[in-house]
Amino acid sequence: MTQPVFRFAPSPNGRLHLGHAFSALENARLAARFGGRLLLRIEDIDTTRCRPELEAALVDDLAWLGLPFEPDPVRQSERFPVYEAAAAGLRARGLLYPCACSRKEIAAAIAAREAETGRPWPRDPDGAPLYPGTCRGRDPDAVLAEAAREGRPVAWRLDIGRALAAAPGPHLYQRFAEDDATETVSADPARWGDVVLVRKETPTSYHLAVVVDDAAQAVTHVVRGRDLEAATDLHVLLQRLLGLPTPLYRHHGLVRDEAGAKLAKSLGSRPLAELREAGWSPQDVRAALAGAAPSSD
Known part of the structure; x- marks a missing residue:
């Protein structure tokens, strides 16, 4: 064992x-x-x-x-080169796209959508508004060239629609108990929307780095606070996309x-x-x- x-x-x-x-x-x-x-x-x-x-x-x-x-x-x-390699693999499969939107621009786009529809914009489990998809579908080279001309930093977002098509559900993981018994939990990564996987100021994000490192260190049991429980949905999807094992989880x-x-x-x-x-x-x-x-x- x-x-x-x-x-x-x-x-x-x-x-x-x-x-x-x-x-x-x-x-x-x-x-x-x-x-x-x-x-x-x-x-x-x-x-x-x-x-x-x-x-x-x-x-x-x-x-x-x-x-x-x-x-x-x-x-x-x-370990930045390791995360860069993982992101490059996702990028090569068309699962990431560049985004140069500022927070102000994102907030303005969301406000315009809310005014148009008269409904509140959906939010992720942490309470942040979902990205409205401004750069999704744009030519990546054009986004990068425009950002370079304007001196704007670029983040890389996960195209959640393409990601779910590449790794269709159900997305399941195991929660372990004190006596080592487990129960199956159904994850819902779609509720996170097009999250940033490569930040503007650093070549990774928490979500990408944590799943890469858990696999590299052969972690079998993840024990962390309940404030990170919802993030497990996204981590299970990334593990599927990257061909990495899914540990057992317990959220205190x-x-x-x-x-x-x-x-x-x-x-x-x-x-x-x-x-x-x-x-x-x-x-x-x-x-x-x-x-x-x-x-x-």
Whole structure:
């Protein structure tokens, strides 16, 4: 039997908080439960916000918690050529198209459609308006040439219609439980629309990089927050398109603050380092999370 492989994949764009600690501890607990390996991946494709000192800080926080990660974590910033190759393969099959639209132009196009139809524009599971397809169907060379003349950066979007034709449904994945039992989940990647797979400022996106790296690291069990559960629909489609295996998934609930909001770096949630400075021990962290542990699938 293949040994299970788990991974925890933080981004060094801020300090880790209790929500990260819960996810890391949950991965470590389940890896021990199933006799699996525990990997650390540094998801630092956002080179403008991710910094070496923040990576060193998160590694220090995880070591303080006493988590048994294997050495030499993968850094996504060192794997851009791998993601570029995956995107090139999709591009060669006509599944990606260039898009130079600005956020302002996209918002204006959506507002015009809403005014014309009198109905709200559809949104993706994260609440963002679906891309209205402005550049879809245009000649890719013309879009690229025009963008070059105007000095505009270009993103590459997945043509969801063509992608679903290339990998028709049903799109299924397995959710695993504490006792290793699984249940089949039906995914709906269409609800994400024409997502960006290659960003304007970096040669990949979270969605593309995560499925490529899970396969490269032979990850068998993905344990992450429920806020990423809907993204699994898109990941299952990309795995099909790229000929990659689909891991088992488990999405845990989110640690929330006193007001009921999920913890987030962008909201200034109290970092682990501050708790350490206030005298917390790793055992205190575990006790706090056990007392208000989010339920999992």
